[in-house]
Amino acid sequence: QVLLVESGGGVVQPGRSPRLSCAAYGFRFRNYPMNWVRQAPGKWLEWVATISDDGTNQNYADSVKGRFTISRDNSKNKLFLQVNSLRDDDTAVYYCARERDGGYFDFWGQGTLVTVSS
Amino acid sequence: SYVVTQAPSVSVAPGQTASISCGGDNIGGESVHWYQQRPGQAPILIMYSDSHRPAGIPERFSGSISANTATLTITRVEVGDEADYYCHMWNRGSDRRVFGGGTKLTVL
Numbered sequence: 001q002v003l004l005v006e007s008g009g010g011v012v013q014p015g016r017s018p019r020l021s022c023a024a025y026g027f028r029f030r031n032y033p034m035n036w037v038r039q040a041p042g043k044w045l046e047w048v049a050t051i052s053d054d055g056t057n058q059n060y061a062d063s064v065k066g067r068f069t070i071s072r073d074n075s076k077n078k079l080f081l082q083v084n085s086l087r088d089d090d091t092a093v094y095y096c097a098r099e100r101d102g103g104y105f106d107f108w109g110q111g112t113l114v115t116v117s118s
Numbered sequence: 119s120y121v122v123t124q125a126p127s128v129s130v131a132p133g134q135t136a137s138i139s140c141g142g143d144n145i146g147g148e149s150v151h152w153y154q155q156r157p158g159q160a161p162i163l164i165m166y167s168d169s170h171r172p173a174g175i176p177e178r179f180s181g182s183i184s185a186n187t188a189t190l191t192i193t194r195v196e197v198g199d200e201a202d203y204y205c206h207m208w209n210r211g212s213d214r215r216v217f218g219g220g221t222k223l224t225v226l
Contacts (some may be wrong), residue, residue, distance in 0.1 A: 035215065037161075037217075044204065044217060044218075044219045044220045045153075045155075045161065045204050045206075045217040045220070046217065047206075047214070047215040047216065047217060050215060059213055059214070061214070062119060095160060095161070100166075102149050102151075102166060102167050102208075103149060103151070103207070103208030103215065104149070104151035104163060104166040104167065104206070105151070105153075105161075105163060105206070106163050106166070106172065107163075108160040108161055108162070109160065110159075110160050111160055
């Protein structure tokens with residue numbers, strides 16, 4: 001059974017740099033590209049970043065490029081998102097999602113809420 | 119950047135047919151996927167590559183695509199179908215994944 005479990009969220013002060021994690025279970029993690037998607041309260045889904053199955057290629061939304069870094073550890077079946085210089089508009093639920101050939105996201109975690117507040 | 123647009127809301131009576139559209143320049147040249155999101159829950163994939171249903175998704179859900187519009191159709195709508203629906207695509211030209219703004223389906 002495929003399971004994705006995010007962690008690392010919480011109340012964070014502006015300017016801080018938390019790292020979000022996503023633990024993967026029930027599938028061969030190293031075979032799949034992975035993504036982070038976020039959703040601000042009451043708002044729509046926003047794609048954040050993608051990383052290739054072997055971790056060598058990353059791609060970012062313009063809104064986070066240069067501030068966020070996606071990475072993975074295939075030996076530990078974990079995906080990460082380093083979030084630097086947090087801003088108020090980064091407040092959102094952050095989801096990790098598995099990507100299949102054709103670009104669709106077939107499994108999602110339950111998300112971790114990051115609230116930027118002083 | 120590539121933009122896809124969705125109507126903010128659609129309302130339909132139980133038993134009727136709901137059509138949810140996703141517009142974008144030459145969207146017919148891409149693969150479009152659809153997700154259902156109920157309040158407080160993570161999104162669920164309900165259609166991929168324009169018109170393919172994942173296992174467990176009822177046949178009442180179908181997808182189609184034309185030059186500039188992708189459409190999710192739900193027949194015999196049930197109260198349990200009330201949710202937000204998002205289209206999604208990988209715009210290969212810009213190498214960006216893109217979500218539509220979502221459509222809230224209300225079952226009257």
